[in-house]
Amino acid sequence: MDMIRNNWTREEIEEIYNLPFLDLVYRAATVHRQHHDPQEVQVSTLLSIKTGGCPEDCSYCSQAARYHTNVKVQKLMEVEEVMAAAERAQDAGSSRFCMGAAWREVRDNRDFDKVLEMVKGVNALGMEVCCTLGMLSEEQAQKLKDAGLYAYNHNVDTSEEHYDDIISTRTYDDRLNTLENVRKANLSVCSGGIIGLGESSKDRVGMLQTLANLPKHPDSVPINNLVPVAGTPLEGQDPASVWDMVRTIATARIIMPKSMVRLSAGRLELSYEGQAFCFMAGANSVFSGDVLLTTPNPNVNSDKELFQILSIKPRKAFKDESKAPVEFQVTPTAGKALGIEEVVIS
Template identity: 70%
Template sequence: MINFDLLEDRTTIIDHTIRNDWTKEEISEIFHSPILELIYRAASVHRQFHNPQEVQVCTLLSIKTGGCPEDCAYCPQAARYHTEVKVHKLMTVKEVLAKAQQALEAGSTRFCMGAAWREVRDNKDFDKVIEMVKGVAQMGLEVCCTLGMLTPQQAQKLKEAGLYAYNHNLDTSEEYYDEIITTRTYQDRLETLENVRKAKISVCSGGIIGMGESLNDRIGMLHTLATLPEHPESVPVNALVAVEGTPLENQERVSVWEMIRMIATARITMPKAMVRLSAGRVMMNMEEQALCFLAGANSIFAGEKLLTTPNPEYDKDREMFQVLNLKPRKSYQNK
């Protein structure tokens, strides 16, 4: 016979305190705990800080595609790799605002614009992006950008235009980083995050698993994020989508259990963050995605493309939301 008093006691010993002083050993212990125990603990934390029936629906649009000078081993937009990605110059403001309107009508509450740049330059293209940010913000969408490295002055300009969030992923651990990217440093990434935070823009930063890294590298990346002065407001967890023509084209797909360990550990160590089930979701069935939501994921990218890689279509997501009784989270709830 089940002793429900003991079960009740069990929930009270879970520490839900928000901390920025996690050790790698503590995170490793969480990460390696039995998978069902890990899901239970993450689900408990999730329910304390979030409505488990709400999932934020985001749309990511590539506003400038391909031709990037970086050498990120996973990225089909790098100019040095021979992939099927076609180079497209920066879209017009009118085109982007039309796409944002479509996303809004399809149920998205955050619209993210990505440009295949190494860094933002103070030129006419940046002026266009500022106009895009202003236009999308006026629609009531949370507007996000991912444009590469950013100076404090550029971050301030984006903030004044109405930018809500800036995405700049760490990708992996500091120790493994040089195996994936050599054209910029880990410190460059951390400095951009600091510039974003100082401008009072919401920080979106996570990484990718399945690039040949060790479990310790995954733990190391989570440790860096969880010990920032402020946790990122959004933490995307990506599974590598291996693209032909990139150095990582032969990497095997990571299992859903590996994604769940990352999501659950991120949820426990960064309780208030939106944990985003990102790239690789197209390869998951509804049951696998449901397990990710149970483990603490509460944000997805919707729409047929994630920059240049496939993503589930709106209709599929609508069906999943109906089956799982999920509802889209409204904009600006963290303000």
């Protein structure tokens, strides 16, 4: 069985990435079967709980305030609205519910208090709760953990060398510091990147090296393909090919054997055959639902059909029990959203 390593060199990863395509997929599939059930895929739902108006300048993002896109700014949703969306996602087969807010960073204010209520409420449903809220401190990460958060997403996006071509409003180290704060709170780390940003294959290798050489591999590694958005600097950029997606996923699987590798944004452009290749190469998680934050995504019925064709079964929540919340109480606000007075789960 492949040994877990955190000292990969660029040369080693590059050699893997550039293997003959079918050899690469075979090797990745072999590693995948050593550590995971190849017929099992985690289904997650991602909801934008606060949309648009972000002060960052990420070149790919429709939610940056400085770009003129079709995204309308919306304030933070109410707890009841989020709970209803989480219940719908659970009924549709999702075991993880992710909440994204277009913030540069988490601030200790009423909005953050409301997010904590959302976390408590969704956790009470028995779903894995994930948030992506921008940068956060160690204390804020701990508050989220205490509320019942299971995972926190904060992508590195691309290689350190290519990063400044994509984002100037926060540094690569800012991202790594947030991941460190998430780890310190013993939250499940979700961190990956985006391909199709005009990067080279060496940049993809560099991004994967950053992730694989973290003190602990991310529990979840989303691999996104650019969805060009009109009004952003990358609106004319061609997304990466399916072959590049498979190569990136396969390499991630080989160097981070135990991580969940998520086939994320850009899936609508992939055929069933292309997605099947990604699953064969080690992807074992997808986002379900018509919209992924603000970009289109395959609908639930399409995914059900694909899963049936491939004999794939959805992964159950909290399979990695080391990250599962042990005990929590639902506050009156979250309880009201659930239609209950009080819940204690141990």
